[in-house]
């Protein structure tokens with residue numbers, strides 16, 4: 518059992534909280550006593566989560582492809598006294614837009630959400646953390662695709678996650694150079710049971726045809742890793758948790 522008591526009543530911003538891993542992280546952090554702000558485009562999905570979790574969960578609609586929407590999100594959180602002490606950069610997607618056959622739109626969406634939104638959210642959140650006692654944590658939901666280019670996978674998606682891996686170490690170095698106590702970590706999962714393949718393949722039916730024939734991770738497994746990271750004492754900085762289904766071959 519993780520001890521997250523140092524974060525009790527503090528605010529966590531979880532991007533992409535309307536589904537999958539982000540939803541599981543939001544649920545877990547509320548159960549651990551945090552106040553959680555979830556952001557995504559699908560407000561209806563987060564309204565269900567609000568009904569389930571109560572006032573400790575605040576849904577905010579934002580399209581993270583839009584830099585102004587990200588600034589508005591952080592401005593409104595600052596104005597409402599909800600500046601995050603913890604940022605979980607979870608929102609992300611893969612499109613089936615390969616290098617040889619894909620479109621610039623597909624590549625752009627992956628880079629906009631997986632990389633540029635992560636950079637902007639990190640910059641805004643860390644500024645707030647440093648202004649509020651220089652205490653906080655940033656957790657990137659990366660991927661095993663940050664550690665090798667999956668055969669048969671999408672190398673543009675892998676490129677976005679290689680970027681997330683570089684940005685994890687880059688932020689660690691910048692925080693160290695600034696003398697900051699804010700910590701940065703990543704979780705790099707293999708296959709997780711979410712809507713992610715349906716987005717990639719364009720439909721749930723196509724995703725079902727391509728599904729793995731072995732048990733894959735549950736979103737709660739990734740939420741467990743985030744809780745474990747946040748439970749570490751202030752002198753410990755977890756860098757990256759690599760997490761595969763036991764039977765995932767690569």
Ligand SMILES: NC(=O)c1ccc[n+]([C@@H]2O[C@H](COP(=O)([O-])OP(=O)(O)OC[C@H]3O[C@@H](n4cnc5c(N)ncnc54)[C@H](OP(=O)(O)O)[C@@H]3O)[C@@H](O)[C@H]2O)c1
Pocket residue numbers: 532533534535536537538539556557558559560579580581582607608609610611630658659660661705706707708709710711712713714716
């Ligand atoms: N599932 C896997 O096998 C797997 C493996 C390794 C890493 N990951 C990573 O885990 C993270 C979460 O993925 P998941 O598996 O939970 O996928 P998911 O079920 O498809 O959920 C993706 C989340 O990202 C949000 N999102 C996507 N585009 C957005 C945008 N433009 N603006 C705001 N929010 C946006 C979605 O919300 P809306 O659609 O409502 O906006 C949704 O809440 C991603 O970073 C992914 O790369 C997943």
